[in-house]
Amino acid sequence: MNCKSVQNRLSAYLDRELGGDELLQMRAHLSMCRDCRTEAEGLRSLRALLGGMAAPEPPADFAAKLTANVLRQKVEEPRRAFRASALMFAGVTACSMAITFAVYGMSHHTDTNGPNSRVLEGNMGILTIDDRFSNTAPVISAANFGPR
């Protein structure tokens, strides 16, 4: 290792973040090179300064103010959102079944959960794509209702 690569690793060395060959080579170089030792001492001092600085203290009423302001916030509730989308899904499914029957009549078999149907999750909850009719375009049974 030359001086440049040693000096680039000095912080990691001081922080005990080096191991293996890298560490051995660093030690070997530092034991021989005064310039790099001086550089290491300089960084060690700075590290000591930063680590020893007094922590800035918050004002006395900060905790109470902070707690009140945080707890006042509305929480995003994933469960309620899920219930809403489940309701939407039920409605959409009923709707799309009607459409499916209207378009294809009774001539097609009605195995709705066959091995070829796959379920996608999207912004609106769940979309089912039925590609039993894969020689035509897939039927997307929850149409593009609502915002994207």
Add this chain to the structure above:
Amino acid sequence: MLFTAVKEKTGVVADRGRLFESLIQDSYKQAYGLAYRLTGNAAEAEDLVQESFVRAYRFFHRYDENLPFTSWLYRIMTNAHIDMVRRRGRLKTTSLENSGTDGSSTWDLPDADAAPDRMMLSNALDEPVQKALSSMTPEFRMAVLLADVEGLAYEEVADIMRTSVGTVRSRIHRGRKQIRTYLLKNAPQTYRSFCDEL
């Protein structure tokens, strides 16, 4: 431990308020210390801590259970801080031209014979260190603070900042060198006295 309590209660909205009271109680001082070093002043530190806890509270169901709570909070704080800096362009406290024409500065010791102890020197260097921090990019500032003030390992810093250990290593090293250069330029006597006291 509180961390276990956090894990058990993740996603349970009804308990969130009570849980957060204890989480705030447990970590607000540490969070404030970091926020103060990041922003350089009390008003913005308070805003940043509040913004971070509010985001954590609202999106607690997204809490990554592989992280300790403070690490997750610091991740949120990193993003909030970077947003803030990018929005404003620079930090309020950034004013690097504090050196007088003769090379002396506002913060340097007026009298080298005073021979104060290490603590006093460290206190005298607080403001120049803060100015040096403010002159850095938020990514460098955060990396140095998490490693040197919070005492975290590089891997933890990388987790919080969502980057590689190699990037963290380079940010910390270059960040420290920037601070040292700044101190040698703006508070040379005080800084050299501090180094000699070690």
